[in-house]
Amino acid sequence: MVTEKAKAKFVDEIPNEVMSLLEKEGVKKEDILFFAKSDLNKDGYFCDNYAALTNENLYVIENNAIMAYPLTKDVKFNNENLIATGSIVLTRDGEDFPIISYTNTYMRKFGHLARLATKIVEGMPLSDDDFDIDLGEEFCPKCGSRLPRNNRLACPKCLNKKALFLRVLSYLPRYKFELFLVFLYIFLSSMISLVRPIVSGRYLYDEVLTPGGRFYGQIISIVLVLIVLEVASVSITILRGRNQAGLSAKIIYDIKLELFSAMSKLSMSFYNSKQTGSLMTRINNDALDIQYFLNYGVPDFVVNALTLVSITVIMFMFNPLLAIFVFLPVPLIVYMTRRVIPRFHKLKWATWVRNSRLNSLINDSLSGARVVKAFGKESSEINRFKQYNENLLQARLKEGYNRARTFPVFSYIMNIGGLFVWSFGGYSVISGIMTFGTLMTFIGYLGMIYSPIDYMVHTFDWYTNCMNSAQRIFDIIDRKSDVPESPNPVRMPNIKGDITLKNVYFAYEPNKNVLKNINLEIKAGQMIGLVGHSGAGKSTITNIITRLYDVDEGDVLIDGVNIKDIDLNDLRSQIGMVLQETFLFSGTIAENIAFARPDATREEIIKAAKLANAHEFIMRLPDGYDTVIGKRNTNLSGGERQRIAIARAILVNPKILILDEATASVDTETERQIQEALQNLIKGRTTIAIAHRLSTLKDADKIVVIEHGEIKEMGTQEELIKLDGIYNKMLNLQKEALKIKGEELL
């Protein structure tokens, strides 16, 4: 039975006018099992249509008209996916009719609707489990914008920018002492720079050089004072530089560490959707931006604000009228900066984009160096690089030219203020309203005031820049993993190895189911073989069992516990994988074998290598286990790499062993040897082996034939041969092929 509570989240959103249409048909609200809104009509125009499911009918409401489709035995409902749209198609008497259409946004919901309808048609009872799913269409509660699937906490548009800023600042308190010093130095140097114009202006001219002044004639003393100030200022600058360099290193270390650990936690789908090059540029540039902002931006802001305010106060105290002249051009400067800066921002962004594209290209090209050389495409790669580089150059030039054009204008405007002060001040001095010393102090301050103003105006630009970087970084740090760890994970340090897949559906992309209704039971210690055409979904099944991805619907159980509840560490540490694409890290062979268990002893490493039949070839290498594997592993053959990967899996001593084409790149003789090794290895372990070469699977307890994401046949080899279906055909084909090669299969 389905409880009201279970289905509530799907039926709560029925609009009133739709409900009244349904009521006219005699449908009560509590009869409705499932309700879905679509955004498209059958002619391909955007509009709101609805579907409602009861135990008797599927209702479709389009254009205020309601249609009822009875759920009788003679109909079938299917969710058909096109590229960006889908339809529920009803099949009756061998004829297909589309009954409602929708865009990808609602694909999952309608897919589920079709499955529920099918269940009812087939007379299967619905239960609360059928409603305990996340259909992943989330909209921002505040503005209604569509949110990305499953991995956002808040709509970025409605995100609180102040909170963002505070969060960036929250990095600072960790370095209390360093910060205190920075601010202390800042304070001292501002004081000095404020005092200096007074000494070198007012005191020098009015008190020392003018007859009758308080210190008339004491030139040596005043020069000494000036020297002391100068020395103090230089020392403070040096100290502050040292201090900030240290602080800066720590901040960047922290940010990068946090980022990197966040990225490692992300699920595979994140890495699949990002180009690695752009990811690296992003991390480096963004972390740098934040670091600059914290390390220089914030303190400099304080310095400049402090200087600006004190100078203003002092100037107005000395001579308000003259002070006004100084500030005359300020509004003009601010206005210009505000207008011009966004353009720079844009240009800078364009440079960033191009830079990251170039990095991507370099990354691609280097990873694919073998392919490039094999096809003799070096020159076209160079051309591609040239073009990207040229694009980057253009962007840089544009940015540079703009800078070069704009900044002289700025300084000219600033100088206008100086001219005012000179002329008005000079006039005041001559007419005796003001002393020459005061004028010189003013001139001194004049030189100091525009740079803080300029800075403050730029701060805005910096600030946005940094907030953008921060947002991108927090976007990664905050991203809810697609495979979230359960809040109360079940600790399972000793997995037995029973694996159950129940009605599993999975899609990498929302509109393409790769696994459809997979039901599979593997007992602890069994070996099962997965076979099927390339792209059938074999590797995908293993991805799901290792929880690199979470299923969309259905359950994966290990020892009867839902995989989503199992402590991820416990799970992964007891699964060993030998993958189709072997990846070796740069490092020694020993390190690679011990990758998952860095604490392994040398004896263990050698034993594992022997089991994997890798020992012999490793010993033939001059550096043995200490051989450093090149960046792209070019110095080992495909089969050799695969055997290292097998050794790696053996060393983990996993309860569940996954062999995805583990022996695909070795010759038959070596394969036989590895097989023997594996035979030892798989004893007492649950093993899932994927193989195109069917001979590899002859000892499997169960062979599962996958086609287009569905299980088509299942049984022991004999049973499948007797069945004379897909498996038998594959077997015969391979036998024939091997006969030609003069090899024997079974």
Next chain:
Amino acid sequence: MMEPSIKEAVDINYLRPDKTKFYKTPGGFLGVIVDGKDYKRIETYRCFPIKNENKYISIRTFEEEIGIIEDLNEFPPEQRELIEEELEKRYFMPKILSAKSIKEEFGYSYWDVTTDRGDRNFTVHDISSNMIVKPDGSIILMDIDGNRYFIEDIEKADDKIRKILDLWL
């Protein structure tokens, strides 16, 4: 299912107008009779959907390819329209006519636009990786659900659109 011989697998079976007749099913889907053989429900795919020309159109049942139309323009208008209609359904891609507002913030952009298929709100993440720029200056944009939108000519597009896409061109 017997494995096809190499020759069968490699040769392209071109569908020519004289031997191919498309028709509409009662449900509004497409069927085809090729050399007298009736396929009750077929699907049409473009081999090069981004190029989006009337060339190389694959006609398939749910299981396999029946053949390829090399150039749709060889077919009589009424047949052509049937297929074009079907293609349009499959490659549903509203054309953006104007933008009411586009807001970009922190890597996401929020579009409120009028298309030739009605008004629409959608969200694009990371424009650079979800935009295809074609040599003719048109642009395909993919939102976070994988829906596609078409901008016919970036030079002639709304200022709001240009402003946001210019950064990536």
